[in-house]
Amino acid sequence: xxxxxxxxxxxxxxxxxxxxxxxxxxxxxxxxxxxxxxxxxxxxxxxxxxxxxxxxxxxxxxxxxxxxxxxxxxxxxxxxxxxxxxxxxxxxxxxxxxxxxxxxxxxxxxxxxxxxxxxxxxxxxxxxxxxxxxxxxxxxxxxxxxxxxxxxxxxxxxxxxxxxxxxxxxxxxxxxxxxxxxxxxxxxxxxxxxxxxxxxxxxxxxxxxxxxxxxxxxxxxxxxxxxxxxxxxxxxxxxxxxxxxxxxxxxxxxxxxxxxxxxxxxxxxxxxxxxxxxxxxxxxxxxxxxxxxxxxxxxxxxxxxxxxxxxxxxxxxxxxxxxxxxxxxxxxxxxxxxxxxxxxxxxxxxxxxxxxxxxxxxxxxxxxxxxxxxxxxxxxxxxxxxxxxxxxxxxxxxxxxxxxxxxxxxxxxxxxxxxxxxxxxxxxxxxxxxxxxxxxxxxxxxxxxxxxxxxxxxxxxxxxxxxxxxxxxxxxxxxxxxxxxxxxxxxxxxxxxxxxxxxxxxxxxxxxx
Ligand code: SAH
Ligand code: ZN
Ligand code: ZN
Ligand code: ZN
Ligand code: ZN
Numbered sequence: 001x002x003x004x005x006x007x008x009x010x011x012x013x014x015x016x017x018x019x020x021x022x023x024x025x026x027x028x029x030x031x032x033x034x035x036x037x038x039x040x041x042x043x044x045x046x047x048x049x050x051x052x053x054x055x056x057x058x059x060x061x062x063x064x065x066x067x068x069x070x071x072x073x074x075x076x077x078x079x080x081x082x083x084x085x086x087x088x089x090x091x092x093x094x095x096x097x098x099x100x101x102x103x104x105x106x107x108x109x110x111x112x113x114x115x116x117x118x119x120x121x122x123x124x125x126x127x128x129x130x131x132x133x134x135x136x137x138x139x140x141x142x143x144x145x146x147x148x149x150x151x152x153x154x155x156x157x158x159x160x161x162x163x164x165x166x167x168x169x170x171x172x173x174x175x176x177x178x179x180x181x182x183x184x185x186x187x188x189x190x191x192x193x194x195x196x197x198x199x200x201x202x203x204x205x206x207x208x209x210x211x212x213x214x215x216x217x218x219x220x221x222x223x224x225x226x227x228x229x230x231x232x233x234x235x236x237x238x239x240x241x242x243x244x245x246x247x248x249x250x251x252x253x254x255x256x257x258x259x260x261x262x263x264x265x266x267x268x269x270x271x272x273x274x275x276x277x278x279x280x281x282x283x284x285x286x287x288x289x290x291x292x293x294x295x296x297x298x299x300x301x302x303x304x305x306x307x308x309x310x311x312x313x314x315x316x317x318x319x320x321x322x323x324x325x326x327x328x329x330x331x332x333x334x335x336x337x338x339x340x341x342x343x344x345x346x347x348x349x350x351x352x353x354x355x356x357x358x359x360x361x362x363x364x365x366x367x368x369x370x371x372x373x374x375x376x377x378x379x380x381x382x383x384x385x386x387x388x389x390x391x392x393x394x395x396x397x398x399x400x401x402x403x404x405x406x407x408x409x410x411x412x413x414x415x416x417x418x419x420x421x422x423x424x425x426x427x428x429x430x431x432x433x434x435x436x437x438x439x440x441x442x443x444x445x446x447x448x449x450x451x452x453x454x455x456x457x458x459x460x461x462x463x464x465x466x467x468x469x470x471x472x473x474x475x476x477x478x479x480x481x482x483x484x485x486x487x488x489x490x491x492x493x494x495x496x497x498x499x500x501x502x503x504x505x506x507x508x509x510x511x512x513x
Contacts (some may be wrong), residue, residue, distance in 0.1 A: 043248025264300025
């Protein structure tokens with residue numbers, strides 16, 4: 001099964017290098033000096049800066065928080081740009097036009113009418129992704145319409161709707177049944193009574209099905225998602241149209257209050273947040289959003305509980321570990337591999353070998369989270385956590401060190417465990433893939449353009465910024481390695497040049513409207 005492995009590593013490289021800051025464009029975290037940020041149809045925009053080679057200061061600009069592709073949202077404004085009255089009015093009109101045609105309330109009214117209809121009149125237009133009431137049938141006569149929509153189908157909208165797979169914006173990858181069921185069982189074993197589902201529509205529906213079915217788990221769930229199609233299937237108290245990159249509720253204060261009430265119920269006891277953001281998304285704005293949700297939860301707490309943390313499951317690829325832990329030091333990464341339905345690379349192999357790079361990051365002590373033996377996990381008493389069978393305890397590192405599910409080997413020169421495909425290179429003085437280029441990429445410093453250092457050690461950059469950069473550079477380098485591993489036969493120089501070219505093209509896309 002070599003091919004999937006290679007594809008997987010290509011994806012790992014893409015997961016890292018496809019990010020905005022690796023294309024030379026980095027997000028500037030709010031709060032912004034000139035708050036509030038201008039609005040696009042997806043709520044407040046984010047401020048970006050191009051890490052420009054050879055120049056001290058670069059002009060910062062606002063762009064959409066949710067859409068990486070300017071085809072999906074073309075908002076662009078220089079930070080210091082004065083926007084004229086008429087242009088502002090045109091922008092506001094555009095933002096309004098982009099909102100869903102029906103209000104949240106209208107959707108609920110339609111849903112209530114729909115479930116009253118006899119089965120034979122319950123139709124769904126696949127082309128428009130709409131539940132149809134008899135009055136709508138005429139307009140959709142020429143479309144692909146399916147009938148006899150059962151109550152069970154209404155309870156599983158993620159199977160009725162097609163997944164929005166456009167990689168750059170929605171990247172809707174739905175949990176495979178066994179991972180989803182594992183999560184629901186886990187949440188109930190851990191005793192949670194409420195789950196705030198942020199970008200997890202399939203988990204949301206499974207929780208609700210269990211709550212109404214014979215299992216009677218009685219867990220409540222609230223879904224926050226940018227995919228407005230889901231509003232057709234839920235009442236106001238179980239779905240909010242939401243952007244997780246800027247904590248924007250599309251239906252304003254009323255929706256925020258739904259979320260607040262949900263988090264603060266029972267003085268905040270018994271609630272957990274589970275999120276599975278699009279993998280191309282930036283960790284920084286997500287972390288800012290999650291901290292805002294945490295703050296709302298904290299408001300509702302007893303004073304003497306102030307040391308407590310909101311329990312969180314953040315589902316994300318393992319190669320974001322250091323980035324996530326930078327923002328949430330109490331999080332650890334579980335070894336459980338999350339499987340997806342519509343993502344061929346993320347499926348379980350036929351042999352039972354797992355291939356998914358997606359993990360759960362959590363602040364719940366890992367020894368409380370039992371991973372299923374039948375899926376190939378065991379308890380490591382030394383690490384006090386469940387790990388995959390292949391992940392062996394290294395007595396030198398005193399930990400189960402593998403991150404990707406394969407058995408890693410200890411290197412005594414590096415004093416750590418490394419991927420099985422790596423060998424120790426005496427020129428580089430560390431382990432790397434066998435056919436790496438010893439000098440490493442020759443681009444020099446990304447900040448000032450000098451060739452004698454990398455941007456992580458640039459004297460022209462402030463210390464706090466450097467810490468961030470160190471991580472992203474490390475990621476980028478790791479990305480290069482993965483690329484080298486997967487583009488055997490292509491010389492390093494070529495890879496490096498195309499990477500630079502791509503990076504420039506992408507930055508160009510952002511800078512030129
Ligand atoms: N595995 C999950 C789905 C994860 S896919 C499940 O099966 O339930 C990512 C989800 O995040 C999708 O539902 C997508 O619509 C949503 N999403 C993408 N961008 C978003 C944004 N900016 N704000 C909120 N949700 C978003
Ligand atoms: Zn239609
Ligand atoms: Zn080791
Ligand atoms: Zn080594
Ligand atoms: Zn420099």
